[in-house]
Amino acid sequence: MTLASWNVNSLNVRLPQVQQWLQANPVDVLGMQELKLADERFPHAQLQESGYCATVLGQPTYNGVALLHRSPAHEVVRNLPGLDDPQSRVISASVDSEWGRLRVINAYFVNGQEPGSEKFAYKMHWLAHLKQFVQEQLQQYEHLVLMGDFNITAQDCDSWDPQGLRDTIHHTQQERQAFQDLLDMGLVDAFRCFEQPEKSFSWWDYRMLGFQKNRGLRIDYILVSTALRPRLQRCWIDRTPRKWPKPSDHAPVLVSLGDAKAQTAT
DNA sequence: ATGACCGTTCCCAACGGA
Numbered sequence A: 001m002t003l004a005s006w007n008v009n010s011l012n013v014r015l016p017q018v019q020q021w022l023q024a025n026p027v028d029v030l031g032m033q034e035l036k037l038a039d040e041r042f043p044h045a046q047l048q049e050s051g052y053c054a055t056v057l058g059q060p061t062y063n064g065v066a067l068l069h070r071s072p073a074h075e076v077v078r079n080l081p082g083l084d085d086p087q088s089r090v091i092s093a094s095v096d097s098e099w100g101r102l103r104v105i106n107a108y109f110v111n112g113q114e115p116g117s118e119k120f121a122y123k124m125h126w127l128a129h130l131k132q133f134v135q136e137q138l139q140q141y142e143h144l145v146l147m148g149d150f151n152i153t154a155q156d157c158d159s160w161d162p163q164g165l166r167d168t169i170h171h172t173q174q175e176r177q178a179f180q181d182l183l184d185m186g187l188v189d190a191f192r193c194f195e196q197p198e199k200s201f202s203w204w205d206y207r208m209l210g211f212q213k214n215r216g217l218r219i220d221y222i223l224v225s226t227a228l229r230p231r232l233q234r235c236w237i238d239r240t241p242r243k244w245p246k247p248s249d250h251a252p253v254l255v256s257l258g259d260a261k262a263q264t265a266t
Numbered sequence B: 001a002t003g004a005c006c007g008t009t010c011c012c013a014a015c016g017g018a
Helices: A011-024 A044-049 A118-140 A173-184
Strands: A002-007 A029-033 A053-057 A065-069 A074-078 A090-097 A100-108 A144-149 A187-189 A220-225 A232-237 A253-257
Touching (some): A002 A100, A002 A220, A011 A029, A053 A090, A065 A090, A065 A100, A090 A118, A100 A118, A118 A173, A173 A187, A220 A232, A220 A253
Parallel strands (some): A002 A029
Antiparallel strands (some): A002 A253, A053 A065, A144 A220, A187 A220, A232 A253
């Protein structure tokens, strides 16, 4: 089975591209972030035509997340329990797979704007609650995937300019420690389980020909629990839709999970 | 050094994004 994560930067604008992409990439689950639309404006009918049911936590103008799935979703949790947050950033659900239930957490991490700002403080506070939630979910679900727009570069190699951007937003030690804390709970960055091209990124600034010059960041991730690690078959970033007219600034990241006997991950 | 591009909104200029 294949899962994907994509920050679509407005589903209103991007719906045709999402549908076109799904036709070429008939994934089993797609986690989307930055829907920028309210629940009642979610295009359920159009996505149904593409073969998907949707579990949605919308919000007008900002944020908003959804899971698209071919089979029904169960045990849906919206946002982070215990955090009173008006921003719609997390949606979690269980879907059935060949080896049993798979828990999927789809999150749009806080941007944080600038270290030291109020928004950065909110980012760290939100991350603390996310970590607690993921910890609880891991105790409950062995087969777990945490996907989304993390708004963190995990390592220097995930940034086009790690020296110039040192200690700026997405590059701080605090953010990277939070990322590491998630790994330490028993998650692995699926992308780094495979050999990857140098300078693999998932986001490029619209300005300054960022994409053409490959001045990007890898801030979109799919982490899988240790129990799923032997099932990892492939993880990649699909830059194709970033080349389309009026693209999202993010590219989708995909992961294929299969038979545990296929030990291709390094 | 600065801004640059995009999507959003009852202020269509100002904000948020990363």
